[in-house]
Amino acid sequence: QLQLQESGPGLVKPSETLSLTCTVSGGSISNSNYYWGWIRQPPGKGPEWIGSINYSGSTFYNPSLRGRVTIFVDTSNNHFSLSLTSVTPADTAVYYCARPKQLAVGGCFDLWGQGTWVTVSS
């Protein structure tokens, strides 16, 4: 069945760029028009949606991240990636990739990766 797996560095220095990849296995990103998402969860807090992308590269971002975020898709390698620039300790969180239940733009998420912990510290 379809599975998602996040990968990337667990430690990033302040002011640098956080880069994560979500690899999709058991199915193709291109098969349906899902808006695949990145969601993060700081320690002890609720989840925060970061942004979403579909197979053609159409994106939606959370304005709270003030232009620091880029999400891009690589259909040939069946993965999508997150880039978050100028990180601060406030960006320390568990980062999840997820697939929405709905094909429509804007969904709730019924399939999640296991999450990857990212610490921002010098």
Next chain:
Amino acid sequence: EIVLTQSPVTLSLSPGERATLSCRASQSVSAYLAWYQQKAGQAPRLLIHDASNRATGIPARFSGSGSGTDFTLTISSLEPEDFAVYYCQQRSTWPLTFGGGTKVEIK
């Protein structure tokens, strides 16, 4: 953005009791509200989508209701595995937003 306020923050109950969790939106989200359950060290698990529809494999003791700005998640009779944190999420408007959570703990 639409702010989701969950109450109470903590709910202390015993197994077998009924749990009633609330989620209030700062503006109407129609029926585009979901509920998740999260246990320590795990990703959130979708329970309810579009206010009242149970996700695949979710037991019938979980039910959702509401529309517009006021929503409720009810667990009819708490099982030991139901003690966890619950979040609501709206998909009516970008950006997608989540509530701050309700922790259901054992009394």
